[in-house]
Every structure is written in C-alpha cells, then in structure tokens.
Amino acid sequence: MNITVVGTGYVGLVTGTCFAESGHRVTCLDLDAAKIETLRGGGIPIYEPGLEELVRRNVKERRLSFTTSYPEAMKDADVAFIAVGTPPGENGDADLSYVLAAAREIGRHLTRYTVVVDKSTVPVGSADKVAEALREVTTQPFDVVSNPEFLKEGAAIDDFMRPDRVVVGVASERARAVMAELYAPFVRAEQPVLFMDLRSAELTKYAANAMLATRISFMNEIATLCEKLGADVDQVRRGIGSDRRIGHPFLFPGVGFGGSCFPKDVRAVMSMARHLGLDFDLLRAVERVNERQKRWLVEKAHKHFGTLAGRTFGVWGLAFKPRTDDMREAPAITVIEGLLAAGARVRAHDPVAAQVADGIFRGRGVTLVDEPYAAAEGADALLLVTEWNEFRQPDLARLKQLMAQPVLFDGRNVWDAAKVRAAGFTYYGVGRAA
Ligand code: UGA
Numbered sequence: 446m447n448i449t450v451v452g453t454g455y456v457g458l459v460t461g462t463c464f465a466e467s468g469h470r471v472t473c474l475d476l477d478a479a480k481i482e483t484l485r486g487g488g489i490p491i492y493e494p495g496l497e498e499l500v501r502r503n504v505k506e507r508r509l510s511f512t513t514s515y516p517e518a519m520k521d522a523d524v525a526f527i528a529v530g531t532p533p534g535e536n537g538d539a540d541l542s543y544v545l546a547a548a549r550e551i552g553r554h555l556t557r558y559t560v561v562v563d564k565s566t567v568p569v570g571s572a573d574k575v576a577e578a579l580r581e582v583t584t585q586p587f588d589v590v591s592n593p594e595f596l597k598e599g600a601a602i603d604d605f606m607r608p609d610r611v612v613v614g615v616a617s618e619r620a621r622a623v624m625a626e627l628y629a630p631f632v633r634a635e636q637p638v639l640f641m642d643l644r645s646a647e648l649t650k651y652a653a654n655a656m657l658a659t660r661i662s663f664m665n666e667i668a669t670l671c672e673k674l675g676a677d678v679d680q681v682r683r684g685i686g687s688d689r690r691i692g693h694p695f696l697f698p699g700v701g702f703g704g705s706c707f708p709k710d711v712r713a714v715m716s717m718a719r720h721l722g723l724d725f726d727l728l729r730a731v732e733r734v735n736e737r738q739k740r741w742l743v744e745k746a747h748k749h750f751g752t753l754a755g756r757t758f759g760v761w762g763l764a765f766k767p768r769t770d771d772m773r774e775a776p777a778i779t780v781i782e783g784l785l786a787a788g789a790r791v792r793a794h795d796p797v798a799a800q801v802a803d804g805i806f807r808g809r810g811v812t813l814v815d816e817p818y819a820a821a822e823g824a825d826a827l828l829l830v831t832e833w834n835e836f837r838q839p840d841l842a843r844l845k846q847l848m849a850q851p852v853l854f855d856g857r858n859v860w861d862a863a864k865v866r867a868a869g870f871t872y873y874g875v876g877r878a879a
Contacts, residue, residue, distance in 0.1 A: 457528030465503035519554035537712035555585035588620035593650030599768030614646025668698035668876025678876025700856040701738035703765035743783035754788030759824035762831025763795035826852035
C-alpha cells in the first residue's frame with residue numbers, strides 16, 4: 446500500500462518507519478523544512494533507541510521518503526495518517542487546529558478513495574470534525590478512522606512492532622478491510638486488532654492513559670502511608686501485583702509522572718467531563734497527588750537539612766523517564782526549581798537530556814555536567830530523579846569520597862537501602878522506612 450503520514454513528530458515518525466519496515470511505501474510529510482532536511486540526510490530529530498537505524502535502512506531501500514509537499518505526499522495514497530500535535534489549550538482542552546488543517550490539506554489532494562486515519566490523541570467526536578473538514582474541500586470518496594497510539598517513549602519500536610493490541614475505530618467495512626490488511630504483519634491471534642466504533646476508539650486512548658496515571662498516583666499515596674506506618678512499599682507492591690486482577694506493571698512509586706501524555710491526557714479527560722456537566726473527582730485527586738509527589742524530594746531534603754540555602758545538590762537524571770531526552774513536564778524541573786527557590790545550588794547529569802535541560806535552566810544557577818560523578822562533587826546530597834540504568838549500581842566508595850556529606854535521596858527506589866546504609870550513607874527512598 447501507499448501510506449502518507451502527516452507530522453514527523455514522535456508518533457508520526459515511528460508509525461511511518463515501522464509501516465515502511467513491514468514492506469509498504471511510506472511518505473512522511475512535515476511543514477517544518479529543517480526537520481525534513483535532517484531526516485533526508487539520515488538524521489533523527491528525536492532520541493529513540495533503534496529508530497535512526499530503521500529510518501536509514503528504509504530510506505536506502507526506497508520504502509521511506511520525506512517531503513514538505515502535499516501533492517507529492519498524497520500522490521497515489523491509499524491511507525493518510527494524521528499524526529500532528531494536539532497541544533493543550535488554556536482550559537486543558539486539546540487544540541484541534543493542526544489536525545483539522547492537516548485534514549483539509551489531505552482533502553484538497555485526494556485523487557481517489559482514501560482512508561484518513563486519526564493517530565493524534567484527540568477529544569471524543571474529533572473523527573466527525575475531521576470528516577466535516579474533508580467534505581468541505583473534496584468530492585472524492587473517503588473514510589475517517591480513529592487509530593490511537595499506545596507507544597511508550599524509549600520502547601516505541603518494540604511497542605509498535607509487537608503491540609498488546611491495536612485499537613481501530615471504523616464506520617465502514619471498506620475502511621475496516623484496509624486497516625486489517627495494514628496491521629496484519631504486527632498482530633497475532635492473541636493480540637488482535639480491536640475494531641470498534643469511532644467514539645469508543647477515541648475514548649479508549651484517554652481512558653488507558655488516565656487509568657495508568659491513576660495507578661501511579663495510587664501507589665504514590667500508598668508509599669506515603671508506608672513511610673508513616675513503617676511499612677515497605679516494595680513489599681506491598683509485590684504483594685498486590687501478584688494478584689492477576691491487579692498485575693505488576695505501572696505500580697512503581699516515585700517522583701510523580703511526567704511526559705507529554707499522562708499529565709495532558711488526565712487534564713483533557715477532566716475537561717471533557719466538565720463540558721458535559723460532570724466532575725471527574727477521581728482524576729482531580731490523581732493530578733493533585735502527582736503535583737505533591739513531584740515535590741517529595743525537596744520536602745525530604747528540607748526535613749533532613751532544615752534550610753537548603755547555600756547547599757549543593759547533585760541530581761542524577763533529568764528526562765521524564767529513562768531512554769528519552771524528553772523533559773516535557775519532567776519531575777526533575779519541579780525538583781530543581783524547588784531547590785533553586787530554596788537558595789540551593791544544583792549540579793545535574795543526564796545521559797542524553799543535557800542539551801534539552803540547558804534550554805530550560807540556562808542562566809538559572811544549574812551546572813550541567815557530562816559525567817554522573819561530576820554531579821556529586823562537593824554535594825551535600827545526591828538526588829536520583831530518573832532511573833537510567835547507569836545510575837543503578839553506583840560506585841559508593843567514589844561517591845563518598847566526592848560528596849561533602851554522604852546523603853542519598855532515591856526518588857525511584859533503585860538502590861539497595863541496606864547496602865548503601867552499610868557503606869555509611871544516610872538513605873531516603875519513596876515509601877521505604879527511614
Ligand atoms: C504513555 C503510555 O504508557 C503509552 O501507552 C502512551 O502511548 C503514551 O503515554 C502516549 O499517550 O503517547 P510515555 O509517556 O512515553 O507513555 O511514558 P510511560 O512509560 O508511560 O511513563 C510515564 C510517566 O509515568 C513517567 O514519568 C514514568 O516515570 C512514570 N511512571 C511510570 C511511574 O512513576 N511509575 C510507574 O510504575 C510507571
């Protein structure tokens with residue numbers, strides 16, 4: 446099939462590349478000419494393990510190409526994916542203007558029956574608006590499909606190639622057949638394409654992210670209880686996760702969830718409910734707990750040190766999670782801003798997010814260093830914010846020698862409390878006994 450993908454952000458680029466890898470001819474379109482230049486030259490505008498190699502191979506084998514031109518991208522297209530951004534507006538609603546603009550451009554260049562697929566995360570009812578936008582500009586036949594994305598940054602290729610499920614909202618048999626063929630290489634009998642109506646598919650995306658965010662805030666509340674009660678959250682986590690009805694994933698307490706999806710989608714669901722005269726109380730609490738959790742490290746530091754003014758803190762990890770350079774709504778921002786506001790100095794290291802962090806913290810009293818141990822030099826305490834693998838087995842003797850005081854705040858519970866205490870450190874974990 447000939448596939449067009451509009452938007453070469455995270456979702457668009459991964460989607461286009463993976464479809465090319467499965468043998469289709471894919472044209473990715475973006476209005477940002479600099480981005481398209483980079484991609485044509487074999488560069489990748491985002492950090493995602495394995496993606497660069499896959500892009501290069503498919504470009505070389507002429508299954509994948511990049512353009513800024515709609516006529517070129519839409520020539521012979523069987524399927525056109527819309528994968529542009531839906532940034533939150535002032536009131537938390539997703540802004541549909543990029544999606545509708547892309548729909549209109551696609552519509553203007555339709556030459557025959559085409560399936561137009563919404564991959565962006567859009568409010569329920571958007572497929573109808575996309576269809577309306579198309580109808581305004583074309584008389585060619587088309588179907589609109591909702592196909593939300595469940596990729597995790599840092600594991601996106603694997604999530605796309607071996608999905609737990611593919612959700613497809615359709616309103617016609619013809620579109621259903623096209624989507625079934627498209628996803629056939631990626632699904633198995635036990636992990637099928639779930640066909641459903643358009644609105645249910647749109648809501649599934651939000652419901653999944655809101656549920657996962659709820660699990661995380663729930664565990665962060667349990668962690669707070671553990672600290673007060675002298676229980677250990679790791680043991681409680683294992684205890685409840687073994688119940689198959691609950692399951693183990695996404696029960697890790699920490700410094701709060703961040704990224705471009707969970708915080709935005711939680712707010713979007715609340716906003717959708719509000720428009721309908723409903724109050725999604727539960728998600729309000731999820732958000733409140735998350736805001737509090739992002740302040741956990743700094744509060745612990747206050748409790749330990751009293752005043753933080755004039756102290757130096759080392760920070761390990763800045764990205765909102767490992768294996769990405771994405772710092773959107775990253776808890777590290779709240780942590781570092783809290784330390785700076787209290788008059789402390791910060792030395793921070795992240796394996797890949799330093800450049801992004803520089804854009805956020807430049808001129809604000811944060812020293813970004815290239816190497817983890819340089820962040821600990823002269824520090825009164827070291828704070829682990831993002832659980833990159835390289836932080837999991839620190840050289841404790843070296844840390845102790847470098848730091849002004851041997852104090853560790855483990856925002857992700859990755860260190861062995863007994864071991865670091867035996868090495869002479871004061872250790873704080875989330876939901877772990879002090
Ligand atoms: C999330 C979803 O997991 C994807 O399925 C979805 O496609 C994506 O949003 C999206 O809507 O585009 P992502 O934001 O890449 O993916 O990252 P996650 O791995 O879900 O992590 C989100 C945040 O939750 C991170 O800050 C992470 O540290 C935190 N988290 C995750 C926890 O604090 N505890 C956990 O147990 C799991």
